[in-house]
Amino acid sequence: MDLEQLEKQENNPINVLWDDVLMLPVIGMVDSKRAQDIMDIMLEEIERTSSQFVIMDVRGVVVVDSAVANHIVKITKATSLMGCTTIISGITPLVAQSLVHLGIDLGDIVTTARVSDAFSLALKKLGLSIVKNEQS
């Protein structure tokens, strides 16, 4: 693995959250280069694991403007071509308002406020649920 690839993976740590569910927290600024790196990492992992869902948590993204939104749309389209649905989590009230204010339409992209909601949604779509053990 070359240094650039290693750096790409360190900046964009994607994890298997559950069978068929990946998660990638995005922190900091997202420019075109970073967006391409995120897309590459996500698609390679989807190819490797054949996962059906990827949760992209954008709570740590400094600014979500029209450029970032366009990157997100491209990423979700690419994952969908591989049979994987992207769920965007971490949309804060401020970001939601600024997206509306900027006239940005995320289309059919599934968004949630919290990572836990995104995870619950993915599990539900997979026909799974978390049940509290009565003994504990």
Next chain:
Amino acid sequence: MYPIHEMIKLVDGYGIFSIPADVDDATLPEISSELCAFIVQHNVPGLTFDLSNLHSVDRALWSALIRMILATGSLGVAVNTTGICAGIASTLALLGSDPTNIQAFGTLDRCMTDLKNRSKNHRASL
């Protein structure tokens, strides 16, 4: 060009159509016509396009593939795709491709399950 019966495999009556690696946009319309004729002749209720042999696509080839997928779907056949590799997905997203026309799955098993569910629902609605 390859004979159509060498490119399509029937599993439980459903078709898996493997796109050859060296296909180009000029030959696809002819393949598409033969494929449609095959589907009607064999009464295939659903078809998966396996794109795993493809390692690169350009806009012209992708448009031709979409036309073939839409033509097949217009026969009333449930259609889906699998096998799009990371490189192609990335390229297509950058080219601004709209994936709403196609239903993609990560594995052949999921494609088969989808085809069976959709054709069952289709039959139930008739």
